[in-house]
Amino acid sequence: MSKNIFSYLGITFLTSWTCWLIVIFLTHFMKVQLFSPIVLPIYSIGAAGPMIAAFMLKKKTESKQSFRLFIKNVFNLKQPVSAYILLVCIAWSFCLLPVLLGTASQKAPLYTALFQFPVMIFFGGGLEEVGWRGYLLPQLQKKFSSFTSTFIIAMIWSFWHLPLWFVKGSGQDTIRFSGYMLIVFSFAFLLTFLWNRYESIALCILLHAGFNSFTDVYPLDYNNYRISLLLLAICVVFFTLTNNFSKRMREKRGSS
Numbered sequence: 001m002s003k004n005i006f007s008y009l010g011i012t013f014l015t016s017w018t019c020w021l022i023v024i025f026l027t028h029f030m031k032v033q034l035f036s037p038i039v040l041p042i043y044s045i046g047a048a049g050p051m052i053a054a055f056m057l058k059k060k061t062e063s064k065q066s067f068r069l070f071i072k073n074v075f076n077l078k079q080p081v082s083a084y085i086l087l088v089c090i091a092w093s094f095c096l097l098p099v100l101l102g103t104a105s106q107k108a109p110l111y112t113a114l115f116q117f118p119v120m121i122f123f124g125g126g127l128e129e130v131g132w133r134g135y136l137l138p139q140l141q142k143k144f145s146s147f148t149s150t151f152i153i154a155m156i157w158s159f160w161h162l163p164l165w166f167v168k169g170s171g172q173d174t175i176r177f178s179g180y181m182l183i184v185f186s187f188a189f190l191l192t193f194l195w196n197r198y199e200s201i202a203l204c205i206l207l208h209a210g211f212n213s214f215t216d217v218y219p220l221d222y223n224n225y226r227i228s229l230l231l232l233a234i235c236v237v238f239f240t241l242t243n244n245f246s247k248r249m250r251e252k253r254g255s256s
Helices: 003-028 039-047 049-061 064-075 081-100 111-122 126-141 146-160 162-166 177-198 201-214 225-255
Strands: none
Touching (some): 003 039, 003 049, 003 126, 049 064, 049 126, 064 126, 064 201, 081 225, 111 126, 111 201, 126 146, 126 177, 126 201, 146 162, 146 225, 177 201, 177 225
């Protein structure tokens, strides 16, 4: 892998894990609540590690015009209506499937997802996509296939979250890491699909936030391996079929 990728990962993990280790100390030994005015900002800076690293490296290694285009991509909401319909359908279907299979149930009114959505953009993981999909995924896809790149990024993404299992109140502290990894891998394939289709950081941010918003309505059971494996299988099949279709369409356009 290229020097830029290792630099990106170094900055991301150093920023995030340093902040989260401070949070672990404060919540465990100082008995400070996670959502207190002292801890929450530190926690949030840690969550922004992927975005911070992406901005730093883009500014350092690319031209001013390229950096401006990158910033524009983060905020560019001028996307086809079909993209937003697709985004909502993916996030909603992913969380609804366990309910349809009888292994989960609706815990809140559907409109709860709408109210949670802005929170999830800024504090629920949405801004991570500036780094994971906006920077790292394109870098990986220069060297590897989309499938391999997704596998690599899902593995990195999973272990990046690891300190949160030691943070009281994070949510991760009550679930199995292995079950969480299966969901992360599933969602990584959906995000790669969305990125390869539209190359929009904004849409990836919205999909990540949408997914987390719908999980407040239909909470996922991360400890149910049967359902997690089924979700992963569905996402991989969906990704493979759409990826092959996109390749054929590009080849067809190139030969015409």
